[in-house]
Structures are given as structure tokens and as C-alpha cells.
Amino acid sequence: MFHSFFPQPKKFFLSALAWTIVAIGLWYFAVKDLGAYLGIQTPAEPPVGAAYFVTADQMWFNLFFLVCCLAFGCAWKLYDGSHRWFNWSVWGSQLIVFLTYFGVQISLAVNNWRRPFWDLVQSALDHKPGIVAWDFYSLLLSFCQIGAIGVASVILTRFFASHYVFRWRTAMNEYYTSRWQELRGIEGASQRVQEDTMRFAQITEGLGISLIDSVMTLIAFLPLLFGLSQYVPELPIIGAVPHALFWLALFWSVFGTGLLMVAGIRLPGLYFKNQRVEAAYRKELVYGEDDTGRAEPQTLKQLYDNVRVNYFRMYYNYLYFNGISALYGQADAIFVYFFLIPTFVAGTITFGLLQQILTAFGQVSNSFQYLVNQWSTIIELQSIHKRLKAFEAAIDDKPLPEIDAEFIAAGGNEELA
Template sequence: MFQSFFPQPKPFFASAIIWTIATIAFWYTIGANLGVTFGAGPLAEGTEPIGAAYFLTPDKLYFYFYFLLCGGIFGTLWRIYDREHRWLNWSIWGSIFIIFSTYFGVLVSLAVNNWRRPFFDLLQAALERKPGITAADFYILLIKFSEIGAIAVFVFIITRFFISHYVFRWRTAMNEFYMSQWSRLRHIEGAAQRVQEDTMRFADISEGLGVNLIDAVMTLVAFLPLLLSLSKHVPALPFLGEIPYSLFWLALAWSIFGTALLGFVGIKLPGIVFRNQRVEAAYRKELVYGEDDASRAAPPTVTELFGNVRRNYFRMYFHYLYFNAVRSVYSQADSVFVYFFLVPTFVAGAITMGILQQILTAFGQVSNSFQYLVNSWTTIIELLSIHKRLRAFEAVLYEEPLPEIDQQFIEAGGKEELAL
């Protein structure tokens, strides 16, 4: 699944994680300060330009250079270390491009959040009928927002186009790898489906989850400093009193609670979804055989196989019932959670409408990043079930025991039965 596309997956991903942590740590301890020395330090709160100019400030240009330098060093070292891997350019340089474009997408969110403060402060002043507010003031800010939107649309289109090719290259790599071993794999139940469909879905879902994870990390890197600075406007919380960096601790605690809760209630779902793929594959396989062999797909056999399909679907519906109930309740509570703790700040009139919009956006971004598992749990369940199917291929290739759930398919009377 991975070695066909990435060079030596275990050391590659381990080195990528270590390198990422090291470069982030260096940035926050030394790298950003070097930018100040070179005249590329961060601008003071409230002084950053609005619109397209936001992306061209000295501190942003300096970070672009730092990111590309770190990515270039990592890619070059792996290029030197493993020159023979066919898909190295796509897997390494393509991944670096996707990471950078994902970061730029986060930067767009920061630019929009930077726009919110002057716009909503202006709106509040207009609603209070303060003198000196003109229509031109609003039109200027709306034009600035359009500049950000145009950049966002361009980056999105280019990124999605590239990712589509990236995913297909990954699928091609897996397809070539498995087909080169087809003589050893063809006897596995559902082998054709695993090569044709599961590789496609695995590459697509893995890329999606990977991009979302990168986006979550990049969002934390970008929005955490903003949320920490905005916490000064909310020094005390109901029932909890004064807490330094209160908004950050709220986002962290709420996200950990949600992740643990959904992880607990959804723990059985990956296995159930996997079983569903198996019974569907067994049913489809018998029908395909019946197209060419009159002795196959007899009514008793089809009835039994479809009975397995029905039982597993009903079981899956039941487990998704309580999982979706818990997820929906958490989602509804999440939409009002931060407002509950901001009520005393509202009553005290300690913030303006613009600051409130920035707080809500920053808190939502940080909270959603911490809730990566919450937001992706259903997709992760699907990926785990596909991973279980493809692992049977690798177990055969490396002469390992089949995964436990595959061993539940046993030979009995010349046909496969599912031990439910």
C-alpha cells in the first residue's frame, strides 16, 4: 500500500515526522527571531495589511523561504539516499507541494480573519450611527475581501488538479505492484475487487485524510498564536475564574473530550464495515460465477449469501444509530460551547464586534484542528476497513498469517462461509 509509492515507508515517514517537529521547533525558538534580525519580523496586532497585500508582507515571504528551504533539504536528502524508486518525485516533491498549498489555504483563512475585525467594527459603528461612516468605507473592505477570495479560488483549483493526479499516481503504483504478484494473489477472496476498487479508494481516502491532518497541524501553527493573543480579552471564565490563555485551554479540553467520546462509541465500526465489504464481495463473486456456470448462483446459495449481507447491514445500522446520535449531540453542543463561556465578556462590554468575530473564528479553527479525529472518524472507519482487506494481500506476499478477520472466512464444502 505504501512501499509501492513511497521510498522505504517506515524510515521515510519516521524521518518526515522527526524533520517536521524539528523544523517547527526551530522556527518557534530561533527561526522566527532570525526573521526579526533580517527585517522580516511579524507585524503588530491590528497593523497587518488587508487583502492581497496580506500574503506579501516581509514575515510571510520569509516563512515561504523557510518552508521551501526545509522541504528542499528533506527531498534532496531522500533523493540522494534512494535514487532508484520510480515514484520518488511524485511521492516526495508532490507531497511537499501539497503541504505548502495546504498551508497557503490556512493562510487564506488567516487573511479572512484579519479582514473580519475592521469590517465588523465598521459595521458596529455604522449601526450605532457614529459620524464619518460612508458607503465607500464598506466597498473598499469588500474589494479587499474579493482579492482574498480570488487568491483562494486560484489556489484551490490548482491544488485539486494536482491532487487528482497525485492520487492516480499512487493508485497506479499500487496496481503495478499487486499485478506483478498476481499469480500469488489471485486466489484470495475478492482479489479482483481489492486491486481494482480498494486501491483506488485507499489512495483517495489516505490522501484526503493526510491533507486534512496537514491542514489541522498547519491551522494550529497559524491560529494558536492568534488565539493566545486574543485570550487577553477573556481573562475569566464562568465557574472557572481567571485562567491564563483561557480560550486555548477551552479549545483543547473540549476537543479531547469529543475525540475520546466518539472514539469510544465508534470502536466497533471498522470491523463491521470490513465485514460488510466481505459479505458483499462473496455475494457479488457468486453472481459473477453464475453468469458463466449454470451450477453456480443456485437459489439456496444466493439466499444464504444475501442473508449474510442483510444480517451485517442490520448490525451496521444499529451501531451507526448510537454513533450518529452521540456525534450529532456533540456537534450541536459544539456550536454554542464557546458562546456559553463568553457571556460574562458580552455583559461587561469588554470586546467589540470585530474582536468577537476574530475570537469565534480563531477558536473554531483551533477547536476543529484538535477535533481532527472527531471530524474524520467516519472516513477513518472506511479507510481501516479497506486497509484490512489490502493487508491480506501483503500477508500472502510476505508469508505472514492472514489477519484474524480474514481467517473467519473458512473453507467448508467447497464454498466460503462467514463466521458472523
């Protein structure tokens, strides 16, 4: 799944993680201060609009990001640059990381725009003097600048990611088909090569981008949330808490993640069995097209009963999983408002500042809730991974995974009842 596309995947991903930690440490403990020493300062009030992306501090960070990517890629080129898919897996992955980071910067630019716009709305509604229509038009034009950059970024990211996913699928397809004689005896082998490789690449790429986006969002929005916490000095019931907004986001996200993981713990296995019983039913129908002795009504009924039983089990498990997920989602919608009540009563923030707080809290909370937001997709990926692991076992001449071995021992019949 991975070694067909990435050079020495275990070493590659471990080194990528280690280098990311080193790069973050270098930025916060050395390079950022070096920029300040060279006269590159973060503006007290970041510009609104497209100018946000070309400030001196932004360009300094982009240069550092580029140097880090080049250093990592060149090091791997020297270490193992002969891998066929090196350019796509190494340089392509780094481009996706940068495009994801830039998407986070667009979110920061929009959040920076919210404060002056909504403060202006509040001032206009309070009939403060000196406010003219052009003040609003100017800010809306600034938003259009950010929006145009954002649209271009989304188009470019999706276009490149589509090619990236197809190259990864191609790498897996070539690897598995080259070993077809060893794999053809695995149940549903054709489906695993044709469909599972496609879905595995798509889902893994999507989850990977979401994970990178969550990490980048935390890096970008956590300092902002820390700064905004000064406007929320006191919480109901709890009282005064330093950096209250950060601790609230962390607690609520960890709670929700643990809750949904417990609720959905059985779903990956059910997804896996569902793919298998569907494949067995479809396979018998295909055989029946060419062989009049196959696909007899009694056989089809038994195979379809297996499909029905597994689906009903999934429906039951999703009944309480969706119920818990929906309850958590409803509570999440009012969670931060409850803890902002003392701040509302004290009247210490403006409407524009409230919008910034809500956005920053939501971004940080959603990033911490990565597993909550992606849990259903992770479940699907786990089931596909289980199926492709059987291929890996056959190629490496290792025992089949337990769930496949049980299926073969049962003579190809799934016992679900």
C-alpha cells in the first residue's frame, strides 16, 4: 500500500515527522527571532485583504518553509532517489503540505477581516457619526481579494491532489498486478485491485490533507486564541482561568474524541465484513452469467441473507453512534456561548471581537476534533486496509490476517448470525 509509492515508507514518514518537529522548533526558537533581528517584524495590526499575504513576516516564513522542504527532499534524493515515484511521493507530498498551509493562511486572513467589518456594522447600528457607505464597500472589496486568492488556491490544490491520488493508485495497481499469480486466490482479489486501491489512495490522501490542515490550523490559530483569551478572564462556575479559551477547546475536543471512539469501536470490523459479503454475492452472480449451474436461487438467497444480516448489524451500531454524534454536535453548537456569558454581561468585547473569538475557538476546537470529524472515514479506511493486508500477506508469504483466515476455514461462507 505504501512501499509501492513511497521510498522506504517507515523511514520516510518517521523522518518527515522528526524533521517537522525540528523545523517547528527552529522557527520558534531561532529563525523567527533572526527575522526580528534583521528588522522583519510582525505588524501589530495585520493588513486587511490581499496585502495580508505579502507582509515581510509572511514572506520570511514562506522562505523558511521552502528551505525546509528543499532540505528534506534533497536529503531523501541522496539517500534513496531511485524510487520510480520519488518525484510524486516526496516533492508532491511537500507541495500538498504547502498548499494546505496556504489554505490555513486564507482562513487567518478572513478572520483578520471579520473584526473591522463587524465592528463597523456595530458602529453603524449604534448610529455613530462619520460612517459612510464606502467604508463597507472597501472592506467588501478586501474580502473579494481574499476570496479570489482562496478560490485559486482550492482549484490548484484539488487539481494537483487528483493527479497525486491517481499516481498513488497506479503505483499500487502496478505492484499488485505484477504479483497477480500469488494474489488471485484471495477472496475478491479483482475488487481489491480495482476498487480498494482506488479508495485507499483517495481516502488516505483526504485524511492526510485533513490531518495536515488540522496541525497547520493549530499552529496558526493557537497563538491567536491565546491572545484573545485576555478578553475572557472569567468562566461561569469555574471562575478565573489563564488562557481559558485554549483549555476549553482542548477539554471539549478530547471529550468528544473519546466519546465517539468508544461508540464506534465495532464499526471497522462490520465495514470489512460488509465488503466481503457483498463481494461474495456479486461474485456468484458473475459466475452465473456464464455457468448455468451457478447462481441458483437457494445459493443466492443464502448469500443475500448474509448481506442483510450484516447491514442490519451496521444499522444497529450506527443507531447509537449517530445518536451520540448528533447529541455532541448539538452541545458543540452552544458550548462556547455558555462560557462567554460572563464576558457578555461585563460588556468587555465588541461584536467584531466576538466574531474573531468564535472563529478562532471553532478552528482550534475543530482541529483538536480531527478524529471526531473524520471518524466515519477512518472506519472505512480501516476496513479497506484490512482487505489489502491480505494481499501484503500473500506477497510476503505470511499467514493471512485472522479475519480472512476464518473466512477460508469456513469454506468461503460468512457466518454472521
